[in-house]
Amino acid sequence: MNRALAGAIAIAALAVAGASAAQSLRWPDLRDRPRDAGVDAPARRIAPRTVMTAGDGAAARLRLVPADDAVEAWVDNLLAGPIEVVVRAADGASPPSDPPLPARGSIPAQSSALLARVAHGHPRLQVAVVPGSPNARPRDVEYAWPLQTGSLRIQQAWGGGFSHADEANRHAVDFAVPTGTPVLAAREGVVMQAEDGFADALPGDGDAALPGRANFVRILHDDGTMALYAHLQRGGVLVEPGRRVRRGEPIGLSGNSGRSTAPHLHFVVQANRGMRLQSLPFRMFGPRGILRFTDTQAVQAPAGR
Template sequence: MKFLIFVIVLIWPLSHLNAQTIKINTRFENDSVYLDFVNPFIAPIEINLTPLDSTKNFIKVKPYALLKQSGTFTNALVIPQSKVKDTSSIISTDYVTFKGSFGNPNSIVDSEYRYSLPYSKGKRYKIVQSFGGKFSHNRPQSRYAIDFNTKIGDTITASRSGTVFYVKEDSNEYCRTRKCVDKGNKVLILHNDGSMAHYVHLKQNGALVATGDKVEEGQAIALSGMTGFTTTPHLHFVLFKAGGISIPFKFKGQKTNKLKQGKYYRRKH
């Protein structure tokens, strides 16, 4: 059996083109190559495969799978060995369109949960972009996002208890166009109802937690920064359900879901 690392598309807000790694196991049997996809992440992943027009007449494809942590999508793709130019390096996107997204679509998200503001108690920050903001909160992946005007190095805290399932902190790049969308440092946390919080634009090497850590609400998790698709230092906070779709949420002590752009909010709870 051979083991390959395959670059896939994992959907999430403002960076749905970010490359993550998922392992592919390959087996050679009866003149065919069999590919199994393995989920290395703590969070579940939905996988959708569609054969290319140029390959659909000779490959076998399983179109969908929902993988738990360490779950395997067995025989996801079967390719005649005669159609494989280099058996030592099979890139499955040569044969199929591959899309993946974090989350379990069967999870029932608690829409009434009240989140803590994502910074230290007593601190106050201005909202520079709220739900539906015209600059970048105008897509399904970012419609229900809040941008706080944090400074570089400010402490970011967990808005809800959960498990860290992804950390990126290696970037020091930013720009005002979407070509920098995959340069944003971030911490992603999975909650017990299946929802997922994304804390984005963090400082290089600014993560205070690691993948697999259990965190409590109000715990320091990162330092704010200016990385990725941005024009100013800030924290981009957004909540997701499965499918890479942002969802509305409420903060403790606030009467309405949507925080107002230009207004300051102090964390009291």
């Protein structure tokens, strides 16, 4: 999975001309990968792409509202969990504002915040959004096996060379699994974000024909960390945002959506470390005992060791 998915940063540029403007932001975006490996694609060093669409998976909305002596920049959090945002000028030089741009803030679940009051005119602003609170305090938790299977096959583990080298996915794991396999919550939490409208990749698709986005569920844990379950099949999300799920509860069906060359589940635990997502090491109890991952492979040991 590349930076756009794991980093989950969306940018929108909006202008105001005497009336309020609004757009929605969404992610993830999965890009090219080698065709001979059923894993996520390697990240490309590209600038964030402007995405302004509404619907399931929307993250936030920037509203520029004319006031008596300024234009107010409001950001609406559309997720069932906190986000962190930065509002800045889109054209380089920042217009006079209170506070000065760039303006940064955290917004609780499904609420709004006034980030800045910008001097009158036609300001062009952009907003960067990262899910989660920068105040997350991860606890040492043993995660449950996230698949309704009795077998284990890992296609790419921590530090995988295809696409697990960036900070947001360094400790991600790709579990090979047939399409339609039930995906289970590895830890109790609240469904923060979900998307299931994208088609699976088809056998024989060339890189250019592969769908660009993956279906996923993001679950917020009580300590502020988040688990991402990605590459679900189209229509394969079984839970709605805002719902609290138990450990072991079905949350989706595995698939091959996004830039994926074979069906698999991409699982990663992340925390917001101040406008950036960082993947976290985790322990997991697998089909045959405790799973201990390294940066190059997954090692299984009997329970209790």
